[in-house]
Amino acid sequence: MSAVQSPMMDSLLRHMIELTGQRDHNLLDVAIISAVHEMLEASQVRVLDIVPSEEGDMLRPRAWIRHGEVMAQDDSGQPVAGGTPMSGYPVLIDCLAQRLNRIEETRADGEHVLWVPLWQGDKAPACLQIFSTAPFAASTLNMMEGILSVYRNYQNLLEYSERDSLTGLLNRRTFDDKFSRMVSFNRAADEEQAQSLERRHPGDLEGQWLAVVDIDHFKRVNDQYGHLYGDEVLILVANLLRSSFRTQDRVFRFGGEEFVVLLCSVSLTDARNAFERFRANIEAHYFPQVGTVTVSLGFVAITDETPVVVLGHADQALYYGKSNGRNQVCFYDELVEQGLLQSGVVNADAEFFFDDANDDQMR
Ligand SMILES: Nc1nc2c(ncn2[C@@H]2O[C@H](COP(=O)(O)OP(=O)(O)OP(=O)(O)O)[C@@H](O)[C@H]2O)c(=O)[nH]1
Structure with missing residues (x-):
């Protein structure tokens, strides 16, 4: 292993340990956005719920990290106010329609935005939105895919342990x-x-x-x-x-x-x-x-x-x-x-x- 790869490997391992130690959806969200933020040197990372509504699908932030500050929506059962119509994000709509694992766009102001749907079977109930001032490097994106797979597996395991096996309702x-x-x-x-x-x-x-x-x-x-x-x-x-x-x-x-x-x-x-x-x-x-x-x-x-x-x-x-x-x-x-x-x-x-x-x- 080269000296250049080693810090990246250390960071990857650290994030894997952090992720796999969580037994709570909110903390798993916080762990994944912290990992992605550091690995991609992003300026901002958000987990957005994709919520169907009468006005069409809405995007609602449930956890985010910006300028190093991590926030997670409290799971108190309180409805999250508002949300942004997904119709304002054609690149994400395109990504979902093509069932892609990620799509990158460059905005008019030069900012790079990476959309990563969090697929569960053929549905994506949430996605990551990652902002960076520089283009995303292919090698780090591949590493991010790996850590996202671990995150998805853990979310599914957690979800499974919370549900009743006959009806699928919360237990x-x-x-x-x-x-x-x-x-x-x-x-x-x-x-x-x-x-x-x-x-x-x-x-x-x-x-x-x-x-x-x-x-x-x-x-x-x-x-x-x-x-x-x-x-x-x-x-x-x-x-x-x-x-x-x-x-x-x-x-x-x-x-x-x-x-x-x-x-x-x-x-x-x-x-x-x-x-x-x-x-x-x-x-x-x-x-x-x-x-x-x-x-x-x-x-x-x-x-x-x-x-x-x-x-x-x-x-x-x-x-x-x-x-x-x-x-x-x-x-x-x-x-x-x-x-x-x-x-x-x-x-x-x-x-x-x-x-x-x-x-x-x-x-
Ligand atoms: N098929 C099925 N039956 C279950 C399950 N869990 C509990 N039961 C049955 O649910 C029934 C509950 O009956 P009771 O508590 O006497 O009440 P009830 O007949 O619904 O009458 P009331 O509640 O007084 O209206 C029992 O016969 C249990 O065996 C299950 O997972 N599957």
Whole structure:
């Protein structure tokens, strides 16, 4: 190995170690842009999400490094404001259409821009945008390709570990992490507003909401049609969950026939409408062989309470719905205000039992 190659090799190895040590999407982003920034001697590197919207695809920065300063979009579940229409970047559109691994353009001011789609199969949900004052050298570009392959593999592995294998939804383990981030974000926002605003009430402001969704009488589906059809129902419900909520909302399979939805930055009315729309979508859907399936939902405002308490309250609202006819959306705070549920601290080991015979009598 020549003396000239050695520092480059050292740097490559250092970046590989940094990349492969990450277990978090944001930190992986930061590691890759730091590596590319140094290897290509770039002036700026950005990771941009390519987000479909009604106005066409939008580009939204999720991490960037500029003048040595690294920034990553907080994954608190907050929607990222705006974005730039991709239609303003014909070179990138061309690159995606031709399914290229990269494309370089030289702007009128002499700046070189390298676009690198981050392909996942035949889709590129994100890309790198790399700026440099000098043209990119072929040898360093090849080295960048290598490190990008490692980055892509790690992103895929991370993605795989976060998901439930039957439905492809986020799993319960991932929920704990996303939920903590959401609560920390709320706490910071509350502290900021504490001096100037009255105490937040779930109904006044846009907020975060958690719903527990449970398929009604799912045991009957399994008993009557077998587990394979039961699994098929779970997959179809998961698909309807995905299509009924916005991309920035989060949907989890909690286990069995229970799902959790986190909605961000919506008012109580909008949250209720979104949950009600999903309930109606399920009721209107024809499930092959099984026919009609319904779901019950219990939801609650996310405050800075622990996940156990928030989930416990949503569960209480859900089981109120289950014991009062099923196929409905119930809001915890409203049930407490109406005296239909008792508010209280939920024990970490609390389980809510539902008496089927009792339910049938009530209907
Ligand atoms: N097919 C299939 N069934 C599952 C899976 N996980 C849990 N189940 C079944 O889900 C059923 C849940 O039934 P219960 O908790 O008694 O509730 P339910 O019949 O849905 O009734 P309610 O919730 O009271 O409306 C059980 O029969 C479980 O065996 C799975 O991954 N696949």
